Structure formats: structure tokens, C-alpha cells
Amino acid sequence: MADHRHKRVTNARRKMPKAVAVSAPLAMAATVVAVSAGVIFGSPVSPALVADAEPSSLGTLAASSLGAQRSPEVSRDHGRAYLDPSQVASIDARADLKAARAATAKAIKNADTRLWATTDLNLWSESGKDAENLGEVAAGDKVLVTGRKAEGRTEIVLKGKSRWVTSGYFSDEKPVAAAAGLSMAPCPDPGVENGLTSGAVYVYRSVCHAFPQITSYGGWDNHGEHSSGRALDIMTSDSQLGTAIAEFLQSHAAELNLYDILWQQHIWTPVRSSEGWRSMPSRGSSTANHYDHVHVSVN
CATH class of the missing domain: 2.30.30.40 (SH3 Domains)
Incomplete structure (x- = not known):
């Protein structure tokens, strides 16, 4: 007998494979992310790249795209801009020290x-x-x-x-060692020594310390014995003081290696010391005749 009850018929609709069912929403989501990233950051991701990507790599793909957009330009002074003034000063000081060394x-x-x-x-x-x-x-x-x-x-x-x-x-010349009664200690006015030979400096310092009351000297000049740097004028109009200076120089002529001494229109030289002080012809003024200074020169 025919059974007129309807049999259960299997659903004729084609089922979608499970893997496809799961991956489709993910692909859609990835597409949305990629498109969104392109809209926001101005660098769209290729749809083909998204379609071919494995689901596990989609997050990495999006992150790398975002990261590429966020890489800043870095200048040489980028780090220095964030230093406080004391740090900048310390860096500059170290640079200066290095240059000085x-x-x-x-x-x-x-x-x-x-x-x-x-x-x-x-x-x-x-x-x-x-x-x-x-x-x-x-x-x-x-x-x-x-x-x-x-x-x-x-x-x-x-x-x-x-x-x-x-x-x-x-x-640039070897100085002479000071003998007893003489001195090579510096004098108050070292400028007098400019242009003088070491021998003339020795005379200047010895007289300077033996007669501290003398405050004016004539050193190098472009005339006569002074042009060689071997002569010195000891300025004084005091006859007694000038004579004392002249006698002091006479007594140390050998140690000072003197060439001549001129004082009050007279000259004395070691080579003719037995003749004593010899008279000189007048040259006109008191200065030219050595009445206001003792002139001395060395060999």
C-alpha cells in the first residue's frame, strides 16, 4: 500500500564550507580595515593584497601600513632640542675643552x-x-x-x-750671572729693557737696585751707542748722586764688561783707566754734555 506520508527531504540549498564561512567575514573585516587606513592615512592598501593575504597576516599588514605612516623625520639637532640649558652648556664646555687640548x-x-x-x-x-x-x-x-x-x-x-x-x-742671549754687589733681580719698570742686550740689562738691574731713588732711565734709541742696545742713560741732575753712580759703575767695570762711562762732560774707559776721567769738548746743551744723566755702555 502506497505510503502517502511525505518523506523528509534533505534541504536542497547548497551548504557553504565551514572554512569559507569563517574566512569571509574576516576578509570583509580586513577590507574595511585596509580601506579605513587608506582613507585616514592617505596610503590605501591594494585590494588584491588584502584578498591574497592569510587571515593571520592581516593584522600585521594593517599595523605595518599604519607604522609606515607614523615614522617621523629625525634631524641632527633633534635630540639637542629636548636638552635643558645646563645640559647644552655642559656639551659646549666639553667641546671647548677638547679644542683647547x-x-x-x-x-x-x-x-x-x-x-x-x-x-x-x-x-x-x-x-x-x-x-x-x-x-x-x-x-x-x-x-x-x-x-x-x-x-x-x-x-x-x-x-x-x-x-x-x-x-x-x-x-735670546745667555744672561750674565750677578757678581757680589750686583743684581739680576727684575726692576719696577721692565719696559726699560726692551731692545737692550743682556749685558745692558745687567747694568740696568744692578743700578736699579743699588740706587732705588732713580726712577727714570733711557734705554734703546735710534742714535749713537743706544741704537745697538748696549747703552743706558741713568737720569739725574743731582751731582752727588750722579757721581756716586759713576763710581759704582767704575768699581764693577770688569764684572759688567763696560765700554765707557760719561758724566758731566767727562769720559772714563776701562782700556784707559790709568788716565782717569778725561775731559770732553762741549756739545752745547746740558743733556749733550751729560749733566742731567750718567751714560754707560757695555762691550
Whole structure:
């Protein structure tokens, strides 16, 4: 007998594979993300790239696209802009120190001039007021100088290191050692020594300390014996004082290596010392006849 009950018929609609059912929403989401990223950041992601990408790589793809848009340009001074003033000052100070050390090393390397110290000189670690005293250079020592001067001091090289001493007390001639009763200690006016030979400097310093009341001297000049740097004028119109100075010079003529002494229109020379003071013809003025100064010169 025919069974007229309807049989259960399998749903004729085609089922979508599970993997496709899951991946479709993900692909749609990835597309939305990619399109959104393109709209927001101005660099759209290729639809083909999205379609071909594995679901697990879509997040990475979006992140890399976003990250690429956010990479800033970095300049040389980018980090410096975020330093506070004290940090900037510290960096500049280190740069200055490095440059100063390089300049000193170059000066030491190129130093090639040696001069004699005409007096004892303190050694300083640098030219500035905060310099440390490191000892002294003795009068008569021959030292290597760099040629650099700063703040009243001259740079020398001692045992391969930079040292500084007071300027104005070097000579290219070896100074004469002071004999008893004479002196090579500096005088109040070192400017008198400019252009003088070491022998004339010896006379100046000896007279300066023996007769401190004398405050005016004539050193180098472009006339007569003065043009050679070997002569000195000791200015005084006091007859008694001038005679005392002339006699002092006579008594030390050998140690001072004197050539002549002129005073009050008279001349005395070591080579004719047995003749004493010899009269000179008048030259006109009191200055020309040496009534207002004692003139002395060295060999």
C-alpha cells in the first residue's frame, strides 16, 4: 500500500564550507580595515593584497601600513632640542675643552725656539687666574717656548707639558750671572729693557737696585751707542748722586764688561783707566754734555 506520508527531504540549498564561512567575514573585516587606513592615512592598501593575504597576516599588514605612516623625520639637532640649558652648556664646555687640548698639543709639537730666563719665574698650570703654581724656572735656564701668550703670561714646554710663566723675562742671549754687589733681580719698570742686550740689562738691574731713588732711565734709541742696545742713560741732575753712580759703575767695570762711562762732560774707559776721567769738548746743551744723566755702555 502506497505510503502517502511525505518523506523528509534533505534541504536542497547548497551548504557553504565551514572554512569559507569563517574566512569571509574576516576578509570583509580586513577590507574595511585596509580601506579605513587608506582613507585616514592617505596610503590605501591594494585590494588584491588584502584578498591574497592569510587571515593571520592581516593584522600585521594593517599595523605595518599604519607604522609606515607614523615614522617621523629625525634631524641632527633633534635630540639637542629636548636638552635643558645646563645640559647644552655642559656639551659646549666639553667641546671647548677638547679644542683647547688639541691647540695645546699642536703648540707643544711645533715649538722650536729656546730662550734664556733672565730671572726666577714661577711655573703655572695655565694662563688664567685659577692656575696652579707648579714650581719655578731658575734665572739662566734655557727653555723651549711655543710662541703663545695670554693674560700676561708666556707658554713654555717643560718635560713635554705646557706650562706658563710671566711674560717679559726671556732673552735670546745667555744672561750674565750677578757678581757680589750686583743684581739680576727684575726692576719696577721692565719696559726699560726692551731692545737692550743682556749685558745692558745687567747694568740696568744692578743700578736699579743699588740706587732705588732713580726712577727714570733711557734705554734703546735710534742714535749713537743706544741704537745697538748696549747703552743706558741713568737720569739725574743731582751731582752727588750722579757721581756716586759713576763710581759704582767704575768699581764693577770688569764684572759688567763696560765700554765707557760719561758724566758731566767727562769720559772714563776701562782700556784707559790709568788716565782717569778725561775731559770732553762741549756739545752745547746740558743733556749733550751729560749733566742731567750718567751714560754707560757695555762691550
